Amino acid sequence: MLKRNVLLLTTALSLGLTAPLAAQDTETADAQTEDQKVEMIDVTGDTVVATVNGEDITMAHLVAARVSLPEQFQQLPDDVLLPGIVEQLIQQAVLGQAMGELSHRAEIRLENQRRELAANDKVEEVIAGAVTDEALQAAYDAEYADAEPTQEFSAAHILVETEDKAKELIEELDGGADFAELAKEHSTGPSGPGGGELGWFSAGMMVKPFEDAVMGMEPGSVSAPVQTQFGWHVIKLNETRMKGAPTLDEVRSELTIKVENDAVEAALKALLDAAKIDRIELESIDPAALRDMTLLDQ
Incomplete structure (x- = not known):
């Protein structure tokens, strides 16, 4: 799936760059008049950048798509990424619309992706409130208070x-x-x-x-x-x-990671302890079933 998305984006980048490059061959920036310049607009997440058969693509969709790009594309300048991502999402829209209803395989993957996204959001929420000066000091004291030279x-x-x-x-x-x-x-x-x-x-x-x-x-x-x-x-x-023991500032980065990890582990344990979880005996499943792609269609 990743390879296909990369292919779509590569194609989209080419499409997004074709028009500007062609324009440069026939017209220079110096010849551009004030009337020809596009007026900048105030952008919100709901700003619609394209509509495909009635389906809106917004700036929020673009931002989310940029965050999930492979590393090799993250380094590209924004003026290259913007038209490329727009074209990628347009291509995805027309392909998805042509497909119609999601296949059972796609529904299964979508459920997993939703769980992953929701879990990541929860982790970020826990982390956001975990790192305070008090928490860092407590972690420092626990780690280094009794440290001998x-x-x-x-x-x-x-x-x-x-x-x-x-x-x-x-x-x-x-x-x-x-x-x-x-x-x-x-x-x-x-x-x-x-x-x-x-x-x-x-x-x-x-x-x-x-x-x-x-x-x-x-x-x-x-x-x-x-x-x-x-x-x-x-x-x-x-x-x-x-x-002797390092100063708090010298180990602030590693203590921040520890505080975050401890907070996530504590939150996860609390949620697991409160959850009703039923499991079957995994010994009853052949581990080789993990590689059976036909199960996605059943």
């Missing part, structure tokens, strides 16, 4: 295939070679081009042999060769720090 490490490494190669690099470093330059030249890891820098990390973020080596080092020191499943590492510990 954690030690973080800033390190760089050179990853090579053999222990002997790692030892050679350590000898070069002892002789005054620059760690970052050796990493750029020899490291097989993705951090090599950046001089081996790994940024800040805390306990549990690195594989254990690597983490154990870092935790036993002093800032500014270079490790002996360290073996992990990725190969052999030469590690330089740049510095350490104790990092």
Whole structure:
């Protein structure tokens, strides 16, 4: 269905652009007089943009159609989308009118789409009232009130295939070679081009042999060769720090998502608990029936 809608819109965009392009070939904007310019109107959702055999297509229909467009069309400028969507809806109207009554298959799909749209509206309603300053503060307190400061490490490494190669690099470093330059030249890891820098990390973020080596080092020191499943590492510990809980503003985005999700889950649970739901035993249904398209016509 999506592919067919994309085809309709692509055709509609072509139709919508044909007239302006042809006009540009015969007449320039400079030649356009004031009388030829179309007067702008005040638009409402009920503004009728086209009527197909008595069936109105309104601005509200256009807006709803734009929201549901595939991503590749969302990026098009509005002056291209407007005529294209109008033509798409006109095409859909004439095709639908030619079909007459909806088929049983279409009715089933329409019921599912109505449930989906109504559910989405309810979720948006719940979310709209969920995120308040008080809710965000409560979520922050619950998440971080008892957070202890954690030690973080800033390190760089050179990853090579053999222990002997790692030892050679350590000898070069002892002789005054620059760690970052050796990493750029020899490291097989993705951090090599950046001089081996790994940024800040805390306990549990690195594989254990690597983490154990870092935790036993002093800032500014270079490790002996360290073996992990990725190969052999030469590690330089740049510095350490104790990092406390983030500020509310630093985690506002993730807390907003949490508050929204918690609100939706709570609302859904309440609705499910209050609903009368009868189910059959799914074990009595062959799961392969999900792929039986003929069931849509029965």
